[in-house]
Amino acid sequence: MDISLQELAEKLKNSGDSGNHDGYRIVYHIRPDGDCIGSAFALALGLQSIGKKCEVVGQDPVPRIHQYMTDQVAMDSLENPVWIAVDSAAERRTGCYQDQHFTFCIDHHHNTFQEKTTDYRHVEQDCGACAEIIFKLLKIMQIPITKQIADLLYTAIVTDTLCFRTSDTSAQTFRIAAELTELGADIYTIGRRNAFIKSAGRLKIESALRDSFHFTCDHQILTGIILLQDLETAGILDSDLGNINSFVEEIEGVRIGVTIRELTNGRIRCSVHTNGNISADAICREHGGGGHFHAAGCELSTDAQTARSILEETSRKYLLAEIKN
Numbered sequence: 001m002d003i004s005l006q007e008l009a010e011k012l013k014n015s016g017d018s019g020n021h022d023g024y025r026i027v028y029h030i031r032p033d034g035d036c037i038g039s040a041f042a043l044a045l046g047l048q049s050i051g052k053k054c055e056v057v058g059q060d061p062v063p064r065i066h067q068y069m070t071d072q073v074a075m076d077s078l079e080n081p082v083w084i085a086v087d088s089a090a091e092r093r094t095g096c097y098q099d100q101h102f103t104f105c106i107d108h109h110h111n112t113f114q115e116k117t118t119d120y121r122h123v124e125q126d127c128g129a130c131a132e133i134i135f136k137l138l139k140i141m142q143i144p145i146t147k148q149i150a151d152l153l154y155t156a157i158v159t160d161t162l163c164f165r166t167s168d169t170s171a172q173t174f175r176i177a178a179e180l181t182e183l184g185a186d187i188y189t190i191g192r193r194n195a196f197i198k199s200a201g202r203l204k205i206e207s208a209l210r211d212s213f214h215f216t217c218d219h220q221i222l223t224g225i226i227l228l229q230d231l232e233t234a235g236i237l238d239s240d241l242g243n244i245n246s247f248v249e250e251i252e253g254v255r256i257g258v259t260i261r262e263l264t265n266g267r268i269r270c271s272v273h274t275n276g277n278i279s280a281d282a283i284c285r286e287h288g289g290g291g292h293f294h295a296a297g298c299e300l301s302t303d304a305q306t307a308r309s310i311l312e313e314t315s316r317k318y319l320l321a322e323i324k325n
């Protein structure tokens with residue numbers, strides 16, 4: 001069932017170490033980004049500070065860019081934990097944990113965790129970053145936000161809002177960012193690391209992606225492809241690419257931008273970014289995915305070129321429907 005932030009705070013204070021449970025296991029989503037990592041580790045640190053044992057797990061390792069923060073977080077080892085999913089949107093986004101029963105689910109996507117797999121959901125759709133919810137939760141629980149927690153939450157906000165530039169960025173986002181700054185978050189370093197400095201490999205991928213661009217519908221739909229071969233040539237890992245999916249948004253006039261990425265498991269990940277009144281979430285739902293109104297994703301079992309045709313067709317349908325309205 002859906003619960004308020006206040007109810008979530010009370011439940012987290014009173015469980016985890018009751019019955020035969022020995023702590024909280026916090027799960028972040030597959031192909032993790034700054035938001036799920038920052039949210040999960042900040043929540044763990046906060047709960048640990050009030051005496052709860054915590055562990056953070058995810059199918060895929062923490063991206064290298066964030067490890068300097070997460071390496072500093074001591075994990076407890078648990079045998080019978082209470083499970084919490086953060087920032088994950090849907091069961092399948094927890095990867096190898098998707099058959100797990102989650103007691104808590106904290107999210108800011110158009111969440112599709114089912115009643116049968118989750119006891120308590122707290123979802124604030126389309127708020128700038130999941131980390132905003134974690135920040136408010138820790139405050140309600142009267143848990144002190146240390147510099148270490150502030151760095152994690154600020155990283156989450158900067159990465160998920162593309163440095164305060166997404167349509168989900170709100171006054172709340174700025175207020176929380178300002179408070180995190182006062183609490184000691186290293187905003188200069190975090191901003192530069194995550195939203196400004198680019199590695200040589202990243203530049204090569206941007207150029208490969210640009211070369212692959214295909215425009216349709218009077219330049220309003222744009223698709224780009226990143227193949228595993230491109231990553232190899234650039235000497236970069238998929239997990240190092242950060243917000244590459246927003247690259248298609250930088251081109252003027254594009255209404256729907258799709259980034260198609262070949263995955264090592266043979267599948268294709270399609271990331272859809274839209275603007276105006278076109279729902280990326282709806283486009284991706286047609287292919288079993290979802291996310292936010294202006295940014296969402298789905299996975300297809302096909303090759304990159306076929307994925308491009310499929311997504312171009314679905315995008316065309318949504319673009320025409322919007323033009324008609």
Ligand SMILES: [Mn+2]
Pocket residue numbers: 035036087108129130160
């Ligand atoms: Mn997020």
